[in-house]
Amino acid sequence: MHEVKSKEIDPKVLDYRIALVGNPNVGKSVLFGLFTGKYVTVSNYPGTTVEVTRGMYSGSNDTIEVVDTPGSNSLISHSEDERVARDILLRDEEKRVIQIIDSKNIHRGLLITTQLAEMGLPVSIGLNMWDETLDRGMSIDSDKLQKILGVTLTKTIATQKYGIGALRNSINSVKIPKISIDYGRVIEEGIKEIETLLPENTTVRKRALAVMLLSYDEDLEETLEIDEQTLGQIHSIRDGVQKEYGHPLSYVIAKKRSDYVGKLLKGIVSYREHEEKAGAVLRNSFFLFFMPLFTFFVGYKVIDLLMFMFAGHMDTSGQVAWILRLAGGCVSVGIYSYYLFSREYGSGRKVTNILGTLTMHPVLAWPMLLVVLWCIYKIVGQFGAGDCVDFVESKIFGSSIEKSGGFDFKAFIPFTNIEYVFTHVNFQGINYYIGLFCQKFMSTDNFFFELFMGEEAGLIQVGVTYSIAIILPIVGFFFISFGLMEDSGYLPRLAVMLNRFFKIIGLNGKAVLPMVLGLGCDTMATMTTRILDTKKERVISTLLLALAVPCSAQLGVIAGILGSVSGTHLAIYFFVIFSQMLLVGYLSSKIIKGSSSDFLMEMPPFRRPKIGNILMKTYYRTKWFLREAVPLFVLGTFILFIITKLGILTYIQRAAEPVVKHFLGLPVETTQGFILGFLRRDYAVVSIFKALEKDAGSLEIDPNQLIVSLVVVTLFVPCLANFFVMIKERGSKTAFLMLAFILPFSFLVGGIVRYALQLLSI
Amino acid sequence: MADETQIEEMLEYIWILEENDGKAVSSCIGDKFGEDIANTYITEMVEKQLINLSDREIAFTKAGKKRAEMIIRRHRIAERLLNDVLEMRGEEFERGACQFEHFVNEEIVASICTLLGHPEVCPHGNKIPQGECCLSAKKNLEPVISPLSLIKAGKKVKVVYISTKSHASLDRLTGIGVIPGLELTIHQKFPSMILQYGETQLALDNDIAKNVYVRIIQS
Numbered sequence: 001m002h003e004v005k006s007k008e009i010d011p012k013v014l015d016y017r018i019a020l021v022g023n024p025n026v027g028k029s030v031l032f033g034l035f036t037g038k039y040v041t042v043s044n045y046p047g048t049t050v051e052v053t054r055g056m057y058s059g060s061n062d063t064i065e066v067v068d069t070p071g072s073n074s075l076i077s078h079s080e081d082e083r084v085a086r087d088i089l090l091r092d093e094e095k096r097v098i099q100i101i102d103s104k105n106i107h108r109g110l111l112i113t114t115q116l117a118e119m120g121l122p123v124s125i126g127l128n129m130w131d132e133t134l135d136r137g138m139s140i141d142s143d144k145l146q147k148i149l150g151v152t153l154t155k156t157i158a159t160q161k162y163g164i165g166a167l168r169n170s171i172n173s174v175k176i177p178k179i180s181i182d183y184g185r186v187i188e189e190g191i192k193e194i195e196t197l198l199p200e201n202t203t204v205r206k207r208a209l210a211v212m213l214l215s216y217d218e219d220l221e222e223t224l225e226i227d228e229q230t231l232g233q234i235h236s237i238r239d240g241v242q243k244e245y246g247h248p249l250s251y252v253i254a255k256k257r258s259d260y261v262g263k264l265l266k267g268i269v270s271y272r273e274h275e276e277k278a279g280a281v282l283r284n285s286f287f288l289f290f291m292p293l294f295t296f297f298v299g300y301k302v303i304d305l306l307m308f309m310f311a312g313h314m315d316t317s318g319q320v321a322w323i324l325r326l327a328g329g330c331v332s333v334g335i336y337s338y339y340l341f342s343r344e345y346g347s348g349r350k351v352t353n354i355l356g357t358l359t360m361h362p363v364l365a366w367p368m369l370l371v372v373l374w375c376i377y378k379i380v381g382q383f384g385a386g387d388c389v390d391f392v393e394s395k396i397f398g399s400s401i402e403k404s405g406g407f408d409f410k411a412f413i414p415f416t417n418i419e420y421v422f423t424h425v426n427f428q429g430i431n432y433y434i435g436l437f438c439q440k441f442m443s444t445d446n447f448f449f450e451l452f453m454g455e456e457a458g459l460i461q462v463g464v465t466y467s468i469a470i471i472l473p474i475v476g477f478f479f480i481s482f483g484l485m486e487d488s489g490y491l492p493r494l495a496v497m498l499n500r501f502f503k504i505i506g507l508n509g510k511a512v513l514p515m516v517l518g519l520g521c522d523t524m525a526t527m528t529t530r531i532l533d534t535k536k537e538r539v540i541s542t543l544l545l546a547l548a549v550p551c552s553a554q555l556g557v558i559a560g561i562l563g564s565v566s567g568t569h570l571a572i573y574f575f576v577i578f579s580q581m582l583l584v585g586y587l588s589s590k591i592i593k594g595s596s597s598d599f600l601m602e603m604p605p606f607r608r609p610k611i612g613n614i615l616m617k618t619y620y621r622t623k624w625f626l627r628e629a630v631p632l633f634v635l636g637t638f639i640l641f642i643i644t645k646l647g648i649l650t651y652i653q654r655a656a657e658p659v660v661k662h663f664l665g666l667p668v669e670t671t672q673g674f675i676l677g678f679l680r681r682d683y684a685v686v687s688i689f690k691a692l693e694k695d696a697g698s699l700e701i702d703p704n705q706l707i708v709s710l711v712v713v714t715l716f717v718p719c720l721a722n723f724f725v726m727i728k729e730r731g732s733k734t735a736f737l738m739l740a741f742i743l744p745f746s747f748l749v750g751g752i753v754r755y756a757l758q759l760l761s762i
Numbered sequence: 763m764a765d766e767t768q769i770e771e772m773l774e775y776i777w778i779l780e781e782n783d784g785k786a787v788s789s790c791i792g793d794k795f796g797e798d799i800a801n802t803y804i805t806e807m808v809e810k811q812l813i814n815l816s817d818r819e820i821a822f823t824k825a826g827k828k829r830a831e832m833i834i835r836r837h838r839i840a841e842r843l844l845n846d847v848l849e850m851r852g853e854e855f856e857r858g859a860c861q862f863e864h865f866v867n868e869e870i871v872a873s874i875c876t877l878l879g880h881p882e883v884c885p886h887g888n889k890i891p892q893g894e895c896c897l898s899a900k901k902n903l904e905p906v907i908s909p910l911s912l913i914k915a916g917k918k919v920k921v922v923y924i925s926t927k928s929h930a931s932l933d934r935l936t937g938i939g940v941i942p943g944l945e946l947t948i949h950q951k952f953p954s955m956i957l958q959y960g961e962t963q964l965a966l967d968n969d970i971a972k973n974v975y976v977r978i979i980q981s
Contacts, residue, residue, distance in 0.1 A: 073937035104961035108939050136961055215933075251924070254936035356963075362952040496954045496965045508967065509954065598931050598970045602938065603956065603963035 015063040018171060019088055021116070022100035023108055024071030025604050027128045029053075030158040031100060032068040035168070039620055052084060073108065075115040076212050076250065077219045087223055089119060090204060096122050096174045098167065103127040103155070104136055106269065110261045111254075113149070114179050120205035122174035123151050126167045130155045132605065135350065137272035145268050150178040159610065181260045183211070183253060190214055190241035197230050214238055215250035286351045291340060292333050298371050299332020300325050305374065308567040332367065339364060356606030360493045369497060372490070376481045377559065380520070384477030385470075385556025393469040398429015400453040400461050401444065431461055456644055463637030466683065467630045470553060475625050478520035478552050479618040487609035491516070492601060499599050505582060506540050506589020507532070508599035514541050518549035523722045524625065525549070526729055536594030542730055543588060543738050546718040547745070548581035557685045558710055565703045576711050576753055584745075632721040640676070649675070663751045666709055667695040673709070677716050678723075684713050704757045708750050715746035765806075767864055771795075772803055773812065773830040774837065774863075776820055781888065786820040831891045836863040836871050838884035838891075843874055845885040847925075868893070879908050911972040915951045919976035920944070931970050938964060945979065 018035070020028045033039055036055030057064035069085040077083035089097070097116055101109030106127070116123050127133075127142060146153045152170040156163035182188065194210035202209060202224075212220050213234055221231060238249065245252050303325045307316045315321060339361075344354045359365050391407070398404035409422040435444075435453050442449050453461045485491045491513065499509030510532060518525035522545045529538045529545070550558065562570040589596065643649050653671040660671050669691035677684030688709045692701045717723065717739060726735040775794055779786035792800040804820070807813045812826030822830060840862035844850040850858060866874075872895040875881070880896040883889055907922050921944045924932060939962065940946075946959035955971050957964045 074933070076933065076937075107960065108962070111937070111939075133961075138961070248932060250933050251936055254933070255941050258936070258939065258941050357949075360950070360953070360956065362950060492965075496956065499954045499965070499967065503967075509965065599954065599965065599967040600931065600934050600938070600970060601965045603965055605963075 014065055014094065015060075017065045017067060017095040018057065019067045019069060019095050019097050020100060021069055021085065021089070021097050021112065022071060023073055023102060023105065023112065024602065026071065026100045026102040026105075026109070027158040028068055028071065028100050031098070031126065031128075031156075031164070031167075032066060034158065034161065034164050035066050039616065052088060073111075074254070075112060075119075076215045076217045083219045086220075089116075089121065090202075090223060096124070096171060098124050098126060098171065100126045100128050100158075102129050103133040103140060104129060104138055106140060107258075107261055107265060110264065111257055113177055114181060114257050114260065115208065117177035117179040118181075118205065118208040118211060120176055120208070122176055124167070124170040124174045125149075125151055125153050126156045126158075126163070127153055128156045128158050130162070131157045131160070139270050139272070141268045141270075145264075148178070148264060151175050159613075179260075179264075181256055183256050186241055186244045187214065187249070187253065190237050193237050194234055197226075197233055199224070199226070211253060214241060215253050216248065283351065287340060287345055291336060295336035296329040296333045298329075298336075298367050300329035301371050301374060302332070302367050303328030305370065308563075309571045310568070336364060352606045352608060356489065356493070356603075359490060359606070360496045360603075365493070365497060369494070372485075376478075376485075376519075377555070379481050380474060380478045380552045381556035381559055385474045385553055386560060388473035388477070389470050389556075392473060393465065394429075395427070396430060397465045397469050398432045399455070400431045400435030400438075400458070401455070403432055404429040431465060434460065451641060454641070457637050457641035459634055459637055459641070462640075463634040464630065466637075467633035468626070470683075471626065471629060472622065474552050474556065475521060476618060476622050479621045480614060482517065482520060483614035483617050484609055485516075487607065487614060489604045489606045492603055493606075495599075495601060496603070503599075504589075505544065505585025506592070506596050507537050507585070508597060510599065510601060511537065511541050514545065515549060518545045518551065519555065520552050521625070522546065522549060522551050522718055523629070523725050524621075526722060526725045529729065533597035534595055536589075536592050537596055539592055539594075539730060539734065540585060540588050542726060542734075543741075544581055544585055546722060546726060546738055547584060547715055547742050548577055550577070550714050551719075554685055554714065557689075558714070561685070561689055562703075562706065562710065565701070565706060569703045569707055572757075573707055573710055576707075576749070577714055580715060580749055629721055632724065636678075636720045643675075659747055663754075664708055664712065664747065665754050666705055667691055669694065670709055674713060674716060677713050678720055684716075685710065688713060704754070707757065708754045711753050712746050712750035715742065715749055717742055717746075765803075768799070768803060769807060769810075769812075770829075770833050770864060772800075772807070773826065774833050776813070776822070777830040777834050780822075788815065788818045788820055791820070832868065833863055835891045835893060836866060838888065839871055839875050839878070839881070840866075841884045841886070842878050842881045842890075846878065877907055907975050907977050909972045910948070910957075910974040910976050911955070911968045913948055913976065913978065915948050917978050918945065918947045918980040920979050921946070922975050922977050924974050931973075935970065935974070938962070940964070940974065946976075 020032055020035075022028050032053060032055065035057055037058040038053075038055040052070070053068040055066050055068075056062045057066050067088055069088050070082070072082035072085040074082065075086045075089065077086050089095070099109070099113060099116060101113075103109075109125075113123065113125065127140065133140065142153045142155060152173055152175075154163050154167040154170055156167055158164070183191070191207060191210040191214065194213055195206040198206045198209055209220065209224070216238075221234075226234070242249050247255075307321060307324070339358075340354070344357075359368060395404050395407045404427070406424060406426045406428065408424050410419050411422070412419050431453070438449055438453055444453075450456070450458060452459050455461060457463075485494070494516065495509035495512040498512055502508050502511050513531060514525045514528045517528055525545050526542055529541045532538050532541060558573070559570065562573055643652075649672060652675060653668055656671045656674070657668050660666050660674075661668055670688045673684045673688035673691060676687050689701075689706075692705055692709065696702070718726070723735065723739070726738065730738075772791065772795065775791065776786045779790055788800065788804060791804065794800075795803075804813070804815065807826070808815055811823050812829060814821045814823055837859055840859040841855070844855050844858050844862075872893055875893055875895050880892075881890060882892075910919070913919060921940060921942050923942055924935060924940070935941075939959070940957075944959055946957045949956040949958045949963065954965050955968065957966065
């Protein structure tokens with residue numbers, strides 16, 4: 001989720017650097033974008049910036065560099081991102097700091113200011129999200145605070161570009177904040193002793209380093225490269241000081257800091273009694289119109305989905321079914337309205353706050369979650385992966401040999417069956433025209449024609465076409481819906497809802513980000529496992545992504561195929577995959593060494609997402625994705641081309657025959673699908689489906705065979721791109737170990753499912 | 763005062779016998795402490811008017827009952843403290859509780875009892891005799907301290923102390939502003955616990971919440 005790569009910049013020409021520092025989710029990345037004109041992914045989800053982003057200050061003629069640091073609650077490092085942020089402050093020379101504070105959480109922000117002051121860094125502070133502070137009836141006497149701190153405070157609303165000019169100007173008047181904390185005699189003596197042991201040429205004040213060392217910051221010991229002997233002395237000083245306190249020193253120090261800030265803020269922050277009420281029209285339409293409409297839909301859809309699972313056992317289009325659906329909707333409206341009117345209507349809270357509470361309500365949030373997932377599936381799996389992919393693949397790209405036949409521009413008139421055709425576009429597909437051009441020089445059975453335009457594994461016909469025609473719509477639509485979840489603040493609420501489940505598999509709620517992202521693309525999701533706190537969690541989530549999370553390309557095709565066969569079988573499929581995820585997660589959390597971290601996450605407020613931001617984000621993410629993925633797909637196709645040309649495929653098929661045919665009970669031709677799975681997960685599904693269709697001949701495909709093969713191909717190895725990323729992120733040893741586990745495991749589960757279905761005679 | 767300790771042990775045992783069997787027979791005391799010692803001390807206790815002996819059956823006098831009650835209370839409160847807060851187990855736990863009952867005074871027991879929230883049963887499930895502090899707590903609804911994880915949703919509480927063994931989660935809590943003295947509201951407990959303080963909403967695990975000890979300030 002970090003598109004802008006850091007460039008090496010010759011430090012000589014720089015006047016100075018500006019480091020953007022602040023707590024998570026306070027708007028650093030937005031300001032970075034405004035300062036540099038560069039775009040960084042911005043979201044309403046803490047911990048999105050994992051890597052450091054650097055850029056040139058716009059208008060500075062490349063003499064001022066801006067560094068965006070990961071958000072951290074303390075400059076004493078507890079996690080990788082906090083360490084990254086801190087190390088930037090320790091390392092880079094000639095720097096000025098712009099600290100961004102979420103003004104409604106000013107106390108927490110000033111804790112960092114005290115640490116910056118201790119380091120002796122020149123600071124200017126931006127009090128961001130000023131609008132939300134006002135909304136909450138909170139007022140901050142910034143003039144008084146400015147006098148006390150001795151640094152410039154600027155009120156900003158970064159998303160509306162309010163106060164940005166003033167903040168830019170303030171960079172010329174940065175000062176070290178006038179803060180000095182007395183930690184008490186014993187600690188102060190410890191600090192003095194440690195100061196004498198530290199190397200001479202540190203870029204920040206030694207006092208700050210000494211305080212960090214007393215706070216058990218072991219990463220710092222690495223960063224400072226202190227020799228063994230000195231380290232021993234420092235440790236013994238620390239242990240000596242620790243003896244005087246009942247609590248860990250880190251805690252004592254943090255407490256002193258917090259008390260200091262608390263005293264500082266007395267008389268500066270005040271609250272009005274009530275928060276401002278939202279406009280009556282909006283409020284009433286929310287309560288009386290939107291929520292009833294939405295909740296009716298929720299109830300209706302939940303019943304509809306339930307019936308889909310039992311489609312084989314009841315008439316889902318009969319009168320009874322319709323009455324059930326409508327009743328479901330009405331009951332749902334009743335329940336939600338009861339909650340809203342008894343608890344919220346009179347409370348005067350803002351609509352977004354009410355939604356924020358409702359989306360993590362112990363009971364009412366679950367049906368909403370179900371419907372949100374269903375909507376995402378509709379948009380990504382059906383519209384994106386189905387309709388759009390079909391259209392782009394067959395009409396825009398087409399085939400190199402056959403004409404695509406063109407397409408119509410048409411519009412449906414709602415609620416009727418009439419469609420109005422504007423015009424017919426006589427476009428036969430990009431590949432057809434390239435093919436036509438090539439045929440001027442060579443025949444279609446020429447080696448090079450097959451290499452590039454071949455139907456089997458041509459680099460352009462298959463490689464490029466597939467990566468663009470299939471990925472572009474799916475990934476695009478997925479990023480749009482993901483962006484909506486992210487920016488509204490729904491994603492962290494999902495973490496709250498699913499924390500208990502993730503606990504079972506050795507992760508915690510924080511893992512919701514990579515896991516949900518995995519439903520879009522496992523390759524990308526594997527990269528974001530970095531946001532997890534411990535190595536163990538990163539390994540488990542990487543394994544589960546590779547094993548059990550189907551990406552949207554695959555999910556779309558699978559749901560399409562199985563859904564048309566029967567809802568019961570789709571339910572069985574999901575049950576099997578889900579239980580494997582639980583099982584493997586549970587076991588690996590027991591086997592893999594290391595510690596899991598506890599779930600502790602700040603809930604950002606629910607916000608109305610900005611469409612511009614989401615589209616922008618989607619554009620950059622998709623662009624980044626294509627750049628990473630297209631070469632891999634072309635490479636994969638090339639490997640496939642060689643395999644088919646040399647006839648290796650037949651050998652593999654023959655070798656796999658005992659397993660595929662006798663253990664799984666599938667036709668041998670499906671082997672090709674499994675091998676293709678390594679290249680493209682969804683392509684594998686299609687290829688298997690075709691093989692089964694061919695095998696069945698005029699008969700209908702056996703749904704049990706279908707389930708078995710789909711279970712295997714879902715659990716089966718991740719695609720090539722994902723595997724490369726696994727190697728890059730986790731190291732080749734871990735990646736190959738995972739592969740060695742996943743391969744036999746997927747076939748084993750497939751076999752078990754086959755016999756289980758036979759036993760249960762489903 | 764080795765004698766006093768022995769007397770206390772015996773009173774304690776008599777209490778337990780009465781609690782379990784409904785009556786205490788002097789031969790049981792003999793079995794536990796040895797015939798000679800039992801006889802000596804039973805005579806002494808009768809002299810001190812702590813117990814009455816009639817036909818080998820032992821009954822507390824009013825003073826004796828009161829004294830035994832205090833000892834039992836100290837012992838069981840100690841058990842709660844060692845078990846719940848200090849998390850001692852096994853031999854260490856048994857020995858600790860036995861030593862404890864002989865040297866703490868009533869005042870200390872009262873504050874421990876308050877700290878623990880006036881527990882009613884010991885870890886073994888036996889009833890803890892109530893002290894004055896428990897009775898006044900019932901009348902005055904005196905604030906009690908208990909882990910955050912045990913408090914119902916909707917209550918407003920104040921953090922009293924945080925006792926976590928892992929540095930990392932302690933540091934993260936303090937980093938995000940959860941320190942003693944902080945007043946917060948428990949927004950909800952399921953599917954995850956959500957705390958609200960100031961303008962911050964914080965989601966956290968039960969594993970962390972049970973290490974944060976709070977006092978209810980408003981229900």
